[in-house]
Amino acid sequence: MKRTPLIPLALLLLVAAVFLAVPAMSQQDMTTVPTEGFKQTTRLPAVFAHDAHNEKAALADCSACHHGEKDGKRDNSADTSGIPCSDCHSAQAKPGKTPLMRAFHRQCMGCHMDKQKGPVTCGDCHEPAPKK
Amino acid sequence: MKTIADRLIEDVGLRRGVDRLTPEKIQKVFKELVAGECGARMKTYMETCVRCGMCAKACHYYMSHKDPSYTPVAKVSQTMWRLFDADGKVDPKVIYECAQVAYTECNLCRRCIHYCPLGIDTGYIISVVRRLCHKLGVTPQYIQDTAHSHSAxxxxxxxxxxxxxxxxxxxxxxxxxxxxxxxxxxxxxxxxxxxxxxxxxxxxxxxxxxxxxxxxxxxxxxxxxxxxxxxxxxxxxxxxxxxxxxxxxxxxxxxxxxxxxxxxxxxxxxxxxxxxxxxxxxxxxxxxxxxxxxxxxxxxxxxxxQEGRIKLTHKYAEPVTIHDPCNIIRGRGLMEKLREVTHFLCENVVEMTPNREHNYCCCAGGGVINCGPPFKNVRIVGNSIKAEQLKATGVHTLVAPCHNCHGGLEDIISKFGLNMHTKFLGDLIYELMEKPEAE
Amino acid sequence: MHALFNLAVGPLAWLAFALFILGSAYRLMAMRALALKKDASFVAYISWPHALKSLAHWITPFGALGWRENPGVTVVTFAFHICLFLVPLFLMGHIALFDAFHGWSWPALPDTVADTLSIVVVAACLYFLWRRIAVPEVRFITRTHDWLVLALVGATFLTGVLAYHRIGDNLFMTTLHILCGEAMLVAIPFTRLSHMLFGFFSRGYIASEFGSVRHAKDW
Missing domain, CATH: 3.40.50 (Rossmann fold)
Incomplete structure (x- = not known):
């Protein structure tokens, strides 16, 4: 009697499930820039796959984006990972502060324009998110 | 498409004038004229006309011929634009064409201003073309004779x-x-x-x-x-x-x-x-x-x-219509007074359409009738729209308080068999007024 | 293409706005000086009440005889010019650029509205193109300059619509759109498009002459 492949198959599935489940708990399921900070949006949320982006851009330093603030200026030495952008950059900012949309646009476009890589036009970011 | 070059009429004044010209001479005079007498108006008009063609419907010549070379802007196109494009250095035959357009195909009636959103004064542009032609000595013989008479x-x-x-x-x-x-x-x-x-x-x-x-x-x-x-x-x-x-x-x-x-x-x-x-x-x-x-x-x-100084024995009984001459209507806003006087004199006034500021030109004014017999048909055939306008009133008496209009309208009436006659206000007043001393 | 995009939204944008604003100011001042120098016997008759009254009549659709007798042109011309101003000034994408680069922000039109208005401009350009080709009295007076100006405006809005709908490579289309728009801005003071600057004055002048000298209306 041959051994049934059922058990190894189940094991394989279990491993696969674990592997799939772990990224699901990290930012790997992020497909767009978070828009919770906006009361209403004009366009589709900007497409942004966090981990894939960082891998492609070879970004290891979180504070490159998740920066802090010192004396009303951007402070790249502080790492603010985990704090939602909109906690500091509210959609309607007080004078001297950078509102959320401007912060996003400067963050993404500014870097892409500097590096001359990645999307810079409206339509290249604000497109329908790829289906999960 | 046909242009002015396809309908040139021989005129001894124009021909002799053109025979004396060279492109260099023309350019010299043109540049002097532009530098000396033209300013911001000409520059603006030359530059900003967007060539929309809306003025076509304003012009009696175009409305009569339905030929695109007769629109106000086409007249500028065939004259001033050509001169500016070539910086004035044109063949003398171009000046012949410019002169024929400017002296005989535009009455300077300014109706086209009512059609131009930018307020471009085509009459002014055509006047400057005439000024150039005058300076070049290219003017129709008959009208030049009247200018000579004035001078002497x-x-x-x-x-x-x-x-x-x-x-x-x-x-x-x-x-x-x-x-x-x-x-x-x-x-x-x-x-x-x-x-x-x-x-x-x-x-x-x-x-x-x-x-x-x-x-x-x-x-x-x-x-x-x-x-x-x-x-x-x-x-x-x-x-x-x-x-x-x-x-x-x-x-x-x-x-x-x-x-x-x-x-x-x-x-x-x-x-x-x-x-x-x-x-x-x-x-x-x-x-x-x-x-x-x-x-x-x-x-x-x-x-x-108004002062009660004219008293009538009776009113003119037959229906009349009113022709609004450009120079006293668009040129001086006398349309309501013209109507009040006419209504004072006549029992029955039938308005032609369009009227007042929007009236079609008689096609004789602006010196066109004074260009004489060689160009007589230009202004008569070129104003069939006026004949239609007159005919539509169905009346036989036409009040036209202008000498040029009289001349032009009489020719149109006779050519198109309209069975009308024109009258000055003076004719009517004289006919209808009380003549206490008269024996 | 990235480099060109950067050039287009950076130095070229500065250049275009500078040429447009300074060029327009220069042309207006130079024209004013010329008018005072050479047209004094006409400047003397300028009358603001008559000018404003006439302008009010002419910016009213079907207000003047010319508009009434050319209904097609009237509808399209008004739609075209209104959209031509609204879209560039109140499009989210344009505001976002000013916002990101300079921190200037103002209310925007909803995207679908702006999109529709842009398509209206493209359609109007097609109508004008058709007139230039098919209407004899317009064909007769059309020169190379007129085709170019129409193409410039048409191309600016067409590339804008295509970029918005993400038709074609977006970076290419957007860059082309920006370059066309900048060319159009620069063209305003130096081409037929200068009717945007001088049109109000030529209308105002002729209205003064008709109103205060001739006691007649010019509409």
Missing amino acids: TMNQMWVKDDEWPDTLQWQEEEAREEFPGLRIPLDVEGADFMYSVIAPEPKFRTQLIYQAAAIFNAAGVSWTMPSTPGWDNSNMAMFTGDSEIMARIERAHYETAQRLRVKRIVMGECGHAFRAVYDVGNRWLGWKWHPVPVVHSVDFFWQLI
Whole structure:
């Protein structure tokens, strides 16, 4: 009697499930820039796959984006990972502060324009998110 | 597409003028003209016209022919744009074409301004084309003759210095048969107004002087006529582009009125003469407003009626229609007064459409009729739209308070068999008024 | 293409706005000086009440005889010019650029509205193109300059619509759109498009002449 492949198959599935489940708990399921900070949006949320982006851009330093603030200026030495952008950059900012949309646009476009890589036009970011 | 080059008409004045030209000569004169006499207006008009073609429907020539080379903008395109594009260095035959367009295919009636969102004054542009042609010595023979007459005699029709008072006295004598107390007062200093006419009146429409004298006599007004040159208020030099002669004529006219110390000048029923005295001459002479107030007959008759100085025996019974001449309607806003006078005189007034400021031109004014027989058909065939407009009223009497309009409309009426006749307001008033002294 | 995009939204944008604003100011001042020098006998008759009254009549659709007798042109011309101003000034994408680069922000039109208005401009350009080709009296007076100006405006809005709908490579289309728009801005003071600067004055002048000298209306 041959051994049934059922058990190894189940094991394989279990491993696969674990592997799939772990990224699901990290930012790997992020497909767009978070828009919770906006009361209403004009366009589709900007497409942004966090981990894939960082891998492609070879970004290891979180504070490159998740920066802090010192004396009303951007402070790249502080790492603010985990704090939602909109906690500091509210959609309607007080004078001297950078509102959320401007912060996003400067963050993404500014870097892409500097590096001359990645999307810079409206339509290249604000497109329908790829289906999960 | 057809252009002006396909319909050139032989005119000895144009031909001789063009034969003397070279492209270099033309360019020199053109550049002098642009640098010397044109400014921001010409520059703006040349640059900003967006070539929308909306002005096409404004022009009686286009509406009659439905040919794209007759629209106001097409006339500019075939003249001024060509000159500017070539910086004035054009073949002499281009000047022939420019002259024919400018002198015979545009009446400077300014109706097209009602169609241009940018307010481009096509009449002004065409006047500058005429000015260039004049400076180049390319003007139609017949109208040039009238300008020569102005230059030599200060009147349009070679009326000699002695023929003028003679004609007035002759008309006075004739009128005294009917109105024994009538005078045509010559050179009366301090009279209320100086009455001025165009030279064709003493030359071949003397009854108009007679009628005017009869009306003034019945109205009991204080008036005078000059016995000296300066009596002719017409100005063909204005239409040939001869601004220097134009200004001499206007100066003579105003100075005659000033010498007589009259309060104002009253003019006969002529449109272009009114334009010259009221709007053009003063500007060239650097006077913001006319130094002696100028009143057109329509306005003057209206005032006489308001003052109750004209009394009628009866009203004109047959229905009439009103032709609005460009120079006193678009040129002076007399449309309502013209109507009030006409309604005062006539039982039944049938309006033609369009009317008032929007009326179609007679196609004779602007010097076109003065270009004479070679171009007669240009203005008659080129105004079939007017014939249609007149026909649609269904009336047989046409009131037109302008000499040029009379000439042009009579030709149209006869060519298109309209069975109408034209009348001046003076004709009607004379016919209908109470003539207490008359024997 | 990235480098060109950077150039287009950076130095070229500065250049275009500078040429447009300074060029327009220069042209207006130079024209004013010329008018005062050479057209004094006409400048003397300028009358603001008549000018404003006439302008009011002419910016009213079907207000003037010219508009009434050319209904097609009237509808399209008004739609075209209104959209031509609204879209560039109140499009979210344009505001976002000013916001990101300069921190200037103002209310925007909803995207779908702006999109529709842009398509209206493209359609209007097609109508004008058709007129230039098919209407004899317009064909007769059309020169190279007119085709170029129409193409410039048409291309600017067409590339804008295509970029918005993400048709074609977006970076390419957007860059082309920006370059066309900048060319159009620069063209305003120096081409037929200068009717945007001078049109009000030529209308105002002729209205003064008709109103205060001739006691007639010019509409």
